[in-house]
Amino acid sequence: MEKNTNNNKTSELKIKLLIIGDSDVGKTSMLLKYTDNFFPESHLATIGVEFKTKEIEFQDYKISLQIWDTAGQERFRSITKSFFRSTNGIIFMYDITDKNTFKNVKDWVKDSENNDTGFKKILVGNKIDLKNKRKVELKEVKEWADKKELEVMEASAKLGTNVDKVFLRLVELILDKKTKDEIIKKYGINGNKENTKLKSSKETNNKKGKCC
Numbered sequence: 001m002e003k004n005t006n007n008n009k010t011s012e013l014k015i016k017l018l019i020i021g022d023s024d025v026g027k028t029s030m031l032l033k034y035t036d037n038f039f040p041e042s043h044l045a046t047i048g049v050e051f052k053t054k055e056i057e058f059q060d061y062k063i064s065l066q067i068w069d070t071a072g073q074e075r076f077r078s079i080t081k082s083f084f085r086s087t088n089g090i091i092f093m094y095d096i097t098d099k100n101t102f103k104n105v106k107d108w109v110k111d112s113e114n115n116d117t118g119f120k121k122i123l124v125g126n127k128i129d130l131k132n133k134r135k136v137e138l139k140e141v142k143e144w145a146d147k148k149e150l151e152v153m154e155a156s157a158k159l160g161t162n163v164d165k166v167f168l169r170l171v172e173l174i175l176d177k178k179t180k181d182e183i184i185k186k187y188g189i190n191g192n193k194e195n196t197k198l199k200s201s202k203e204t205n206n207k208k209g210k211c212c
Helices: 027-036 074-081 099-114 128-133 138-148 163-175 180-187
Strands: 011-020 049-058 061-070 089-095 120-126 151-154
Touching: 011 027, 011 099, 011 163, 011 180, 027 049, 027 061, 027 089, 027 120, 027 163, 049 163, 061 163, 089 099, 089 163, 099 120, 099 138, 120 138, 120 163, 138 151, 151 163, 163 180
Parallel strands: 011 061, 011 089, 089 120, 120 151
Antiparallel strands: 049 061
């Protein structure tokens, strides 16, 4: 369960997540739906990288999720890859109505394998509200993902279907099979010194972008 009513046992954590995929697959829409319960009707491209935060309670922890929305354009690829080393989890996203986005997300997964620092990963097919326009079959995705030991979920940022479940499942994977001491040391706000803030969009000289 997400909520924990015994506040005396909660510990504060900070977990950093990335959302990666092509432009227009709905990365920003998914982020805004999760953090603000808002779906933007116009789809405009994110420039560089930006983040939003969301506070949740999960198991015995109060968690501040710092969720980074990355640009899907090729020219920003090197910037996105530079964030691999400082993230705890990645959502790889494709559009179920666009076969090319699934093809391209495979390249992103390969890049992550070459820069793996122990982060957890999950593969998400967005836009299941457009199932009548589906071009990417779930069976095909799972056959490929099983070889990569990747979990697969489908969601709709527009309807909110499975949006919370995607983020909570990734948090669960990050904390899984770790003792409480290990979790506090690695993700505790007052724990590991390596758990520092990712550079802001200003520090990376990226202008504020709009949703994709």
